[in-house]
Amino acid sequence: MRQSTTTLSVRTPGLGLHEVTDRITAWVADQGMREGLLTVFIRHTSASLLIQENAAPAARRDLERYFARIAPESAEYEHDDEGPDDMPAHLRAALTNTQLSIPLIGGRLTLGTWQGVYLFEHRRRPHDRQLALHLLGE
Amino acid sequence: MRQSTTTLSVRTPGLGLHEVTDRITAWVADQGMREGLLTVFIRHTSASLLIQENAAPAARRDLERYFARIAPESAEYEHDDEGPDDMPAHLRAALTNTQLSIPLIGGRLTLGTWQGVYLFEHRRRPHDRQLALHLLGE
Amino acid sequence: MRQSTTTLSVRTPGLGLHEVTDRITAWVADQGMREGLLTVFIRHTSASLLIQENAAPAARRDLERYFARIAPESAEYEHDDEGPDDMPAHLRAALTNTQLSIPLIGGRLTLGTWQGVYLFEHRRRPHDRQLALHLLGE
Numbered sequence: 001m002r003q004s005t006t007t008l009s010v011r012t013p014g015l016g017l018h019e020v021t022d023r024i025t026a027w028v029a030d031q032g033m034r035e036g037l038l039t040v041f042i043r044h045t046s047a048s049l050l051i052q053e054n055a056a057p058a059a060r061r062d063l064e065r066y067f068a069r070i071a072p073e074s075a076e077y078e079h080d081d082e083g084p085d086d087m088p089a090h091l092r093a094a095l096t097n098t099q100l101s102i103p104l105i106g107g108r109l110t111l112g113t114w115q116g117v118y119l120f121e122h123r124r125r126p127h128d129r130q131l132a133l134h135l136l137g138e
Numbered sequence: 139m140r141q142s143t144t145t146l147s148v149r150t151p152g153l154g155l156h157e158v159t160d161r162i163t164a165w166v167a168d169q170g171m172r173e174g175l176l177t178v179f180i181r182h183t184s185a186s187l188l189i190q191e192n193a194a195p196a197a198r199r200d201l202e203r204y205f206a207r208i209a210p211e212s213a214e215y216e217h218d219d220e221g222p223d224d225m226p227a228h229l230r231a232a233l234t235n236t237q238l239s240i241p242l243i244g245g246r247l248t249l250g251t252w253q254g255v256y257l258f259e260h261r262r263r264p265h266d267r268q269l270a271l272h273l274l275g276e
Numbered sequence: 277m278r279q280s281t282t283t284l285s286v287r288t289p290g291l292g293l294h295e296v297t298d299r300i301t302a303w304v305a306d307q308g309m310r311e312g313l314l315t316v317f318i319r320h321t322s323a324s325l326l327i328q329e330n331a332a333p334a335a336r337r338d339l340e341r342y343f344a345r346i347a348p349e350s351a352e353y354e355h356d357d358e359g360p361d362d363m364p365a366h367l368r369a370a371l372t373n374t375q376l377s378i379p380l381i382g383g384r385l386t387l388g389t390w391q392g393v394y395l396f397e398h399r400r401r402p403h404d405r406q407l408a409l410h411l412l413g414e
Binding site: 130 | 277311312313327328329334337339346371372373376377378380387388390391412413414
């Protein structure tokens with residue numbers, strides 16, 4: 001058994017779900033393992049990770065609108081050092097994931113047919129985001 | 139150190155929390171490890187995983203009603219290809235978990251006394267769901 | 277490759293986010309690994325884990341108020357065996373995390389500059405909580 005690690009930088013254009021499946025699967029393929037466990041960790045508290053529907057753009061728009069509605073921009077937050085999109089970003093990150101682990105079986109990540117891995121940017125402006133990846137296996 | 143992987147098929151009767159603790163612990167026991175890490179991954183975006191109270195059925199009913207209330211069926215979603223329970227299913231999955239990892243110590247999963255592992259079905263009709271399991275340890 | 281496991285007991289003073297980053301990183305440092313994967317698992321259904329902003333106390337207060345608002349104490353729950361803070365505790369735990377995994381690269385956990393690991397206590401009274409830790413690596 002062995003392990004590989006790396007850090008991926010992702011430039012986001014601002015608010016919304018940005019697919020990173022291809023970048024992650026390409027790195028996993030390069031490690032040449034058949035069975036194992038991939039972990040993806042996002043090093044931020046105002047962006048997060050989500051595995052969701054990869055076929056219907058409308059589903060992604062509904063997801064973005066839903067999180068904007070249940071954790072809205074508002075004047076009621078105490079913490080607004082970086083503007084009105086600061087605190088809602090932390091809330092939307094708290095409701096989704098900082099980390100995802102995906103088994104590798106038979107040389108492929110076990111993502112279902114309709115599953116894609118998304119970086120969920122919660123700030124309005126473009127950001128450089130870092131993902132730490134860990135792959136264990138053989 | 140070694141690893142084992144498998145895929146479990148689970149037939150759900152429709153909406154709600156369906157316990158899978160026994161099926162998972164039985165497979166883990168079969169691998170004969172004492173210390174390690176189990177990962178459970180659900181290969182779908184309209185069903186999810188949750189560790190919750192295993193003693194009180196009323197707590198599970200409250201959980202089901204709560205997610206039905208904060209991510210309701212509604213005519214407002216843009217994505218409704220598969221009916222009114224389609225988009226709320228993705229939202230409820232996004233709010234819960236696609237993956238769970240549980241340490242194995244002293245030959246037992248470290249689940250607390252009141253913790254059970256549940257497959258949370260978010261579609262109204264029965265579905266066949268797949269769980270990918272990865273166990274690492276010795 | 278090797279693994280270490282332990283259980284940490286954490287006494288919480290009641291409701292809110294309690295930082296456990298230092299206790300976790302101290303245990304990881306004691307294991308003397310350079311590359312690996314840490315998993316933290318909370319053995320309860322009325323407390324949870326969250327990685328969040330470690331610099332601004334106001335952000336933590338906003339987070340606490342937000343979860344109190346979207347999963348409020350209410351007379352409408354069927355399950356109230358242990359009082360009005362019982363069922364909201366399960367809901368807030370369901371919306372956050374029972375488990376977190378963090379890669380270890382170059383001898384350090386890959387937590388971002390502003391990320392802290394928090395035990396999120398959802399019951400009003402002080403509680404003794406147990407975290408199971410698993411570290412794999414070399």
